[in-house]
Amino acid sequence: MNRLKTVLFIMFSFAAGGLFSLAMGKEKWSGVDEAVLEKFAEEAGRVPLEPVFNTDQGDLLLFFFFLFGSLAGFIAGYLFRELFPPKKEKKGK
Amino acid sequence: MNRLKTVLFIMFSFAAGGLFSLAMGKEKWSGVDEAVLEKFAEEAGRVPLEPVFNTDQGDLLLFFFFLFGSLAGFIAGYLFRELFPPKKEKKGK
């Protein structure tokens, strides 16, 4: 019962977040950097430039996020196995 | 010289791809699934529904792609180290 309440609360809080950002006229779950710093910078008369390589086009950003995520994960997993090998006593039994 | 040509050719081919998709009135580097299947399905009178959990909102999709990429990469790296441990002969030298 209590677990159900927690799950409902979490679902509600995310839904509220999404609806709230929509109500404020922002894109749902927009990143804090872009949408926000741009607004703020414009108030101060500064215009953010495009990145050197603008990867924020279509699914290109998904490609780079996924590629870098999987590479970093691979490195982390490989070195984790090297530094923390599974205890052999447990496996032997 | 030949390497420079290759690099230039690759850069040109990607730039051409991006400009070409823009010229065709599509979003640059859009994913083949969404933009296209939707058009095609509409011709046949079928309307694609939203995903069950619509994660394609703001940076939410980046979050899931990065999370799943790094998890899968971690698993792959961990098991890779287990199945293919570095050769000790080479390391000894």
Added chain:
Amino acid sequence: MEAVAIRMNISLRFVFAFLFFVGAFYTDAFAMHIADGILPAGWCAFWWVVVLPFIVAGISKIKNESKKDKTFKPFIGLIGAAAFIISCLPVPVPFAGVTSHPVGVGIAAIILGPLIAVVIASVTLTLQALFLAHGGLGTLGADIFSMGVVGGFLGYGIFVAVRRLGFSWVTAAFLAGLLSDWGTYASTSALLTLALHEVDSLLPMFASLVIAFSPTQIPLGIMEGFISAFAIRFIKNRMPEFSLGAMKGKL
């Protein structure tokens, strides 16, 4: 000699460039993720029914094989994770101006056999439908059929056949990777055509679909061929005793 090679190289490039331009102009490219709502409910159910026995057989195969061989489970994890990563990547394709996905299922079928490749494809496609906004739950059966069953069995079959014909491991792996990719996308085209064609335009629609995905899938299929060849060569070098999937016994 070298000048000729370079010239051939350049003309090959222009052939590819031309193909991409024509393909991208003709219509947009297609992928193996069919979203919910695109297939009629009857077809969704049909492909679920077709696909279910393969999944059940694959799961029971995993249970049996993992008792025999201790390296089997970690290999399923490694190849499953790798296939997931490969099939999630929205690779930007030069000239086409769109991103498309490799399938990664050919290599899984070579190393673990086609039934287990179906299970890996099912898990991958389910995660993509639930969390990555690619594909749908009703159309999951159709997507599993294209990527898992067609891609998996085609990759496995091509590998075995090319090996039996006496070609090298690397050649067999390259062709298996290449044709499992193309087979998957051809299957998706066929599924769509069957479900959505008007009565008199079955073949033209299939042809237009095949032409539509060639700008992205010709280069991506070749890429998958190389990935697959590289992986098999790596396994043969580092683990000469390896004997699972299509690499079992004398093959």
Added chain:
Amino acid sequence: MEAVAIRMNISLRFVFAFLFFVGAFYTDAFAMHIADGILPAGWCAFWWVVVLPFIVAGISKIKNESKKDKTFKPFIGLIGAAAFIISCLPVPVPFAGVTSHPVGVGIAAIILGPLIAVVIASVTLTLQALFLAHGGLGTLGADIFSMGVVGGFLGYGIFVAVRRLGFSWVTAAFLAGLLSDWGTYASTSALLTLALHEVDSLLPMFASLVIAFSPTQIPLGIMEGFISAFAIRFIKNRMPEFSLGAMKGKL
């Protein structure tokens, strides 16, 4: 007892909910990635000059330490990859309706020391600026200052201080993770205020920035505290002899 705990739990939730709503209403949230064009060129150069000695010292420290300890290099790789993953994740924050990034630098500073944390932050932020459309190259100095120098030294200092006061490893790690996150975002706010304030509104602008990022960074900072505590407890359990960074010697 349990009823009281649940009631406290519920009221805590409403306090948080209220904070998020107020914060999100006041203005949008901010992050540590300042894009090119936002800071004037003079400030960009200034932060590059400030940050450069830290990077140089960090690199030479990596060279020296890796000669002494064989596990040092793999630890840099592991912690570097982990910090990269943590700081790239655009975590959706409930109630705020936006995504924001943890920093991951506190844990790097505890395990490897603050100078090496600066190097890790530099590599991470450079990759993000080049390929992930987060931050810029001119503003990289400012971003490295906030995340690497402030986040790293704050995390390290807090950990050492809390340990010296006699608290547990886990408590020290939690506070270091929490405050390195908050410190990073406070530093970004200060940088922006210094560069962009109108003459008479230095403190109000800083305060409005701090309020603006509290809806995302209060929960994310707490999350980073838990991640950091969990990691340190794991290392102490699995590798009791571990002695690098802030975990060296008697601490």
